[in-house]
Amino acid sequence: MASxxxxxxxxxxxxxxxxxxxxxFLFLPAGSIIIGAFKDVDGGWTTSNVTTLFDQxxxxxxxxxxxxSATTAVxxxxxxxxxxxxxVREHTxxxxxxxxxxxxxxxxxxxxxxxxxxxxxxxxxxGVVTTFLRNQLHWDIGASWPHFSLFxxxxxxxxxxxxxxxxxxxxxxPAIDGxxxxxxxASSNLGASSFxxxxxxxxxxxxxxxxxxxxxxxxNAFAAYATAYALTSGxxxxxxxxxxxxxxxxxxxxxxxxxxxxxxxxxxxxxxMLLYIPLxxxxxxxxx
Amino acid sequence: MxxxxxxxLVLAGLYFLVPLVATFFFSIRSVQTNKCCSFAAYTAVVHxxxxxxxxxxxxxxxxxxxxxxxxxxxxxxxWVHLKVPKLRPVIGFLALIPFVVPPIVMVVGxxxxxxxxxxxxYDRPSGIxxxxxxxxxxxxMFFSLDAGFRAIDVHTLTEASxxxxxxxxxxxxxxxxPNIRAAALAGSFLALAIVMGEFTIANLxxxxxxxxxxxxxxxSDPYQASAVTLVSFGxxxxxxxxxxxxxxxxxGGATTQIAGxx
Amino acid sequence: MAYLELQGLHRNFGxxxxxxxxxxxxxxxxxxxxxxPSGCGKTTALRLVAGFDRPDAGRIxxxxxxxxxxxxxxxxxxxxxxxxxxxxxxxxxxxxxxGLKIRGKSKADRxxxxxxxLELVGLGHAADxxxxxxxxxxxxxxxxxRALAIEPRVLLLDEPxxxxxxxxxxxxxxxxxxxxxxxxxxxxxxxxxxxxxxxISDHVAVMSGGVIEQMGTPAEMYTAPATPFVAEFIGTMxxxxxxxxxxxxxxxxxxxxxxQVDAARGRRTGERVLILIRPEALxxxxxxxxxxxxxxxxxxxxxxxxxxxxxxRLKVSGGLIADMSTARAAALPVGAxxxxxVPAEGAKLLSLPDED
Numbered sequence: 069m070a071s072x073x074x075x076x077x078x079x080x081x082x083x084x085x086x087x088x089x090x091x092x093f094l095f096l097p098a099g100s101i102i103i104g105a106f107k108d109v110d111g112g113w114t115t116s117n118v119t120t121l122f123d124q125x126x127x128x129x130x131x132x133x134x135x136x137s138a139t140t141a142v143x144x145x146x147x148x149x150x151x152x153x154x155x156v157r158e159h160t161x162x163x164x165x166x167x168x169x170x171x172x173x174x175x176x177x178x179x180x181x182x183x184x185x186x187x188x189x190x191x192x193x194x195g196v197v198t199t200f201l202r203n204q205l206h207w208d209i210g211a212s213w214p215h216f217s218l219f220x221x222x223x224x225x226x227x228x229x230x231x232x233x234x235x236x237x238x239x240x241x242p243a244i245d246g247x248x249x250x251x252x253x254a255s256s257n258l259g260a261s262s263f264x265x266x267x268x269x270x271x272x273x274x275x276x277x278x279x280x281x282x283x284x285x286x287x288n289a290f291a292a293y294a295t296a297y298a299l300t301s302g303x304x305x306x307x308x309x310x311x312x313x314x315x316x317x318x319x320x321x322x323x324x325x326x327x328x329x330x331x332x333x334x335x336x337x338x339x340x341m342l343l344y345i346p347l348x349x350x351x352x353x354x355x356x
Numbered sequence: 357m358x359x360x361x362x363x364x365l366v367l368a369g370l371y372f373l374v375p376l377v378a379t380f381f382f383s384i385r386s387v388q389t390n391k392c393c394s395f396a397a398y399t400a401v402v403h404x405x406x407x408x409x410x411x412x413x414x415x416x417x418x419x420x421x422x423x424x425x426x427x428x429x430x431x432x433x434x435w436v437h438l439k440v441p442k443l444r445p446v447i448g449f450l451a452l453i454p455f456v457v458p459p460i461v462m463v464v465g466x467x468x469x470x471x472x473x474x475x476x477x478y479d480r481p482s483g484i485x486x487x488x489x490x491x492x493x494x495x496x497m498f499f500s501l502d503a504g505f506r507a508i509d510v511h512t513l514t515e516a517s518x519x520x521x522x523x524x525x526x527x528x529x530x531x532x533x534p535n536i537r538a539a540a541l542a543g544s545f546l547a548l549a550i551v552m553g554e555f556t557i558a559n560l561x562x563x564x565x566x567x568x569x570x571x572x573x574x575x576s577d578p579y580q581a582s583a584v585t586l587v588s589f590g591x592x593x594x595x596x597x598x599x600x601x602x603x604x605x606x607x608g609g610a611t612t613q614i615a616g617x618x
Numbered sequence: 619m620a621y622l623e624l625q626g627l628h629r630n631f632g633x634x635x636x637x638x639x640x641x642x643x644x645x646x647x648x649x650x651x652x653x654x655p656s657g658c659g660k661t662t663a664l665r666l667v668a669g670f671d672r673p674d675a676g677r678i679x680x681x682x683x684x685x686x687x688x689x690x691x692x693x694x695x696x697x698x699x700x701x702x703x704x705x706x707x708x709x710x711x712x713x714x715x716x717g718l719k720i721r722g723k724s725k726a727d728r729x730x731x732x733x734x735x736l737e738l739v740g741l742g743h744a745a746d747x748x749x750x751x752x753x754x755x756x757x758x759x760x761x762x763x764r765a766l767a768i769e770p771r772v773l774l775l776d777e778p779x780x781x782x783x784x785x786x787x788x789x790x791x792x793x794x795x796x797x798x799x800x801x802x803x804x805x806x807x808x809x810x811x812x813x814x815x816x817x818i819s820d821h822v823a824v825m826s827g828g829v830i831e832q833m834g835t836p837a838e839m840y841t842a843p844a845t846p847f848v849a850e851f852i853g854t855m856x857x858x859x860x861x862x863x864x865x866x867x868x869x870x871x872x873x874x875x876x877x878q879v880d881a882a883r884g885r886r887t888g889e890r891v892l893i894l895i896r897p898e899a900l901x902x903x904x905x906x907x908x909x910x911x912x913x914x915x916x917x918x919x920x921x922x923x924x925x926x927x928x929x930x931r932l933k934v935s936g937g938l939i940a941d942m943s944t945a946r947a948a949a950l951p952v953g954a955x956x957x958x959x960v961p962a963e964g965a966k967l968l969s970l971p972d973e974d
Contacts, residue, residue: 079439079440080440080443082431082432082435082439083435083436083440083443083447085428085432086428086429086447089428089490093466093487093488093490093491094450094453094454094457094462094491096465096469097462097464097465097466097468097469098453098457098461098462098465099465101461101464101465101468147368150364151364151365151367151368153361153364154360154361154362154364154365154368155361155365157358159361160361160365168365168368169600170596170597171372173599173600174589174592174593174596174597175372177549177550177592177595177596178553178588178589178592179553180553180554180555180567181555181567181570181571181574181585182553182567182570182584182585182588185574185578185581185582185584185585186376186379186582186585186589188578189375189382189383189578189581189582189585190374190375190378190379191378194578195378195382196378196379196381197374197378229371230372230375233368233371234372248702250700250701250702250703251703251705251706253668253670253690253697253699253703254703254704254705254761255705255716256670256689256690256691257669257670257690257691257695257696257765258691258696258716258717258720258765258768259691259692259694259720259721259768260691260716260717260720261691268705268708268716269705269707272707273705273706273707284455287455287456287458290458291460293458293459293460293555293556294555294556294559294567297555297571298571298574308458308460308556311461311464312556312559312560315464315467315560316560323468326464327464327465327468330464330465333458333460333461334457334461337455337456337458338456341456354706354707354708354709354748355748355750
């Protein structure tokens with residue numbers, strides 16, 4: 069009996085290497101940022117790094133970053149939901165669905181620099197679509213309506229949707245699959261219209277998944293660096309770009325400020341999580 | 357198919373396909389005339405030594421990351437399923453942390469902590485960069501393997517193997533691994549996609565990987581840049597189709613297929 | 619005067635004729651079971667009545683009105699599905715209330731009616747539970763209450779018990795019948811379980827290959843199957859393929875034995891027929907040293923015994939099955955030589971197509 073208890077208490081030992089690794093390369097760096105954010109150049113404690121974040125240009129960077137992330141998360145979620153629903157409906161041929169999920173898998177993972185280049189080649193100033201519209205239809209999308217430019221906030225959002233929508237499709241498709249045909253039929257059998265079905269059953273049932281997906285999309289856009297880096301070269305001051313600029317040695321007078329900015333990102337994502345948890349709980353109080 | 361479903365799918369198809377097709381047309385424009393058609397951009401890329409060099413660096417890095425991930429995570433997940441199921445939610449929670457700690461935050465922390473480290477670790481991609489990528493790949497590897505282990509009866513397999521006289525390591529290698537091969541492969545392809553596309557950490561830590569090369573080309577020649585862009589898309593596509601192919605062969609079940617290399 | 623009529627319903631799925639001319643007439647308040655193996659078209663027929671699918675030809679008439687083209691939401695038919703049809707985000711009470719809410723009933727009315735219905739199905743205490751907190755049987759009760767809440771003109775049940783445990787199944791089917799009788803609601807019930815269909819229906823229609831093979835009361839179906847398929851499907855039958863030797867005397871030849879079967883009288887000599895005998899009608903007696911015992915006797919050997927409680931089922935070589943009291947069966951262990959007496963008057967006869 070005694071030996072049994074001893075074996076039990078040491079049962080976690082084989083998982084030690086994993087936890088050591090996670091400590092060294094996940095917790096230690098993350099923790100050091102939190103500490104570093106509150107240190108000054110001489111090693112003393114200070115809150116000035118963090119309070120500086122509320123001044124320009126940092127304040128604007130956070131606002132822009134949050135706006136871009138929120139916009140693309142919500143738009144991506146709505147569009148992704150509509151497309152996923154269109155693809156998994158009963159009367160849509162099976163092959164469309166498998167093409168869409170395959171493609172979404174690729175597109176959701178196709179980000180960064182190449183994605184920015186693809187859009188520059190498409191709707192950049194000399195892009196294939198831009199020049200086609202200008203030369204063939206005499207429509208200059210930059211100079212006249214809609215005054216589109218890739219290198220603005222709207223441009224960045226437009227490009228982000230290229231990975232946000234597929235991500236939504238991947239995340240939400242299984243949830244839509246989970247909507248049983250019986251529910252739709254029972255609802256129509258009881259006299260409800262299609263709108264009433266969505267109002268009372270479809271959306272409430274999907275809500276936990278939709279909320280979770282929106283948070284995921286928000287974090288995804290908030291963390292994005294490479295795409296914006298290649299597109300805007302700093303015109304749109306997103307937080308990751310500012311941090312990156314510090315590290316490329318341009319203005320590295322206070323490394324603790326960069327750490328404070330990283331800490332700030334951490335805080336924004338943590339706050340999102342905290343907002344999300346009670347919403348999630350509320351939306352799925354009917355489930356296990 | 358209803359009309360609205362049709363419209364949504366056509367719009368989605370256009371949004372996704374137009375940039376790729378346009379990039380292709382862009383890449384075959386001639387530098388001199390700015391007109392169609394020249395494969396000069398592709399020729400230049402193929403003859404660029406840096407292209408092959410960085411591709412190799414990234415690929416070797418990907419293999420290293422996959423090996424570390426598997427060696428680290430497979431025995432851990434196996435052990436957790438077998439002996440300490442209480443730890444499973446703990447690791448599941450850990451697997452969510454990389455979502456809250458963006459790569460840009462992670463690299464800031466890593467550079468700070470390991471600045472004084474020996475140069476074999478700090479100055480080489482196989483050191484600090486691989487370490488960072490293992491953390492990036494860990495959630496995908498974990499969720500994939502966790503699903504794989506849940507699908508098999510770890511206890512029965514292990515007990516059967518041991519009752520026939522096999523040791524722990526032998527059980528793991530000869531009995532368990534063959535049964536979770538598909539899950540491990542799926543996780544590996546995701547790791548491959550991550551490493552072949554990751555830009556943020558490599559850029560800030562100043563390593564010359566394939567995505568950095570793409571960025572570098574983009575600064576000098578837009579036509580070559582679009583050619584390399586399509587190559588990069590092709591790599592992602594290959595990794596993801598291999599993943600889906602495995603998933604399908606395994607017979608349904610949700611395959612994790614989000615890596616994310618922004 | 620028929621209340622629910624299915625007139626010449628056809629439905630094809632590609633080359634498959636799921637329904638190939640279904641005719642049903644059901645009086646108000648009657649309970650009809652559509653019975654058949656999977657793929658026979660019974661569920662297709664039910665879905666046509668509910669309006670989830672449209673027939674390629676034929677009409678569905680309720681109370682004299684053609685509803686074939688009416689949308690399911692406007693048909694006033696309550697349907698109970700096989701399983702998992704409760705809205706997971708609503709409590710039992712909210713599920714039952716749903717149809718009333720859609721119909722714009724006042725809150726007080728709704729609450730009263732929901733209470734009554736949950737009491738009716740014996741779930742007054744579980745009103746605030748969510749579906750995942752209910753057992754399978756309870757979920758189906760709620761589904762029944764939900765379907766009844768809208769006071770449907772016809773109640774449709776699509777294998778509502780097939781996902782439940784055997785014990786709950788029997789209990790719930792009796793309750794469905796009790797409630798149906800109490801409310802006098804016209805009911806169409808789809809099942810593949812012949813025992814279930816016989817136990818609770820006014821009428822049973824056995825379906826196969828998209829057509830109704832036979833329709834009648836449970837007793838008629840059991841005692842007078844009209845086709846070999848129905849005979850096979852309803853209960854267990856001994857099927858003896860035989861040839862008529864003498865139509866006037868009622869003699870047939872089965873595997874070289876001459877049998878006297880009353881039902882064979884008047885049949886053409888040489889006609890191929892199927893003799894149907896219920897296992898309980900086949901009498902077995904021990905035979906000494908394997909000799910044939912006499913008139914209308916078939917000789918064989920017991921090859922298996924299955925204990926069914928008060929009755930034991932014996933398998934006899936030559937493909938015969940006989941049920942007898944367990945006490946008597948003890949005298950005929952496996953390996954015993956027996957004679958099986960074919961009852962001259964109890965056996966049914968069906969024509970078989972001529973061999974050619």
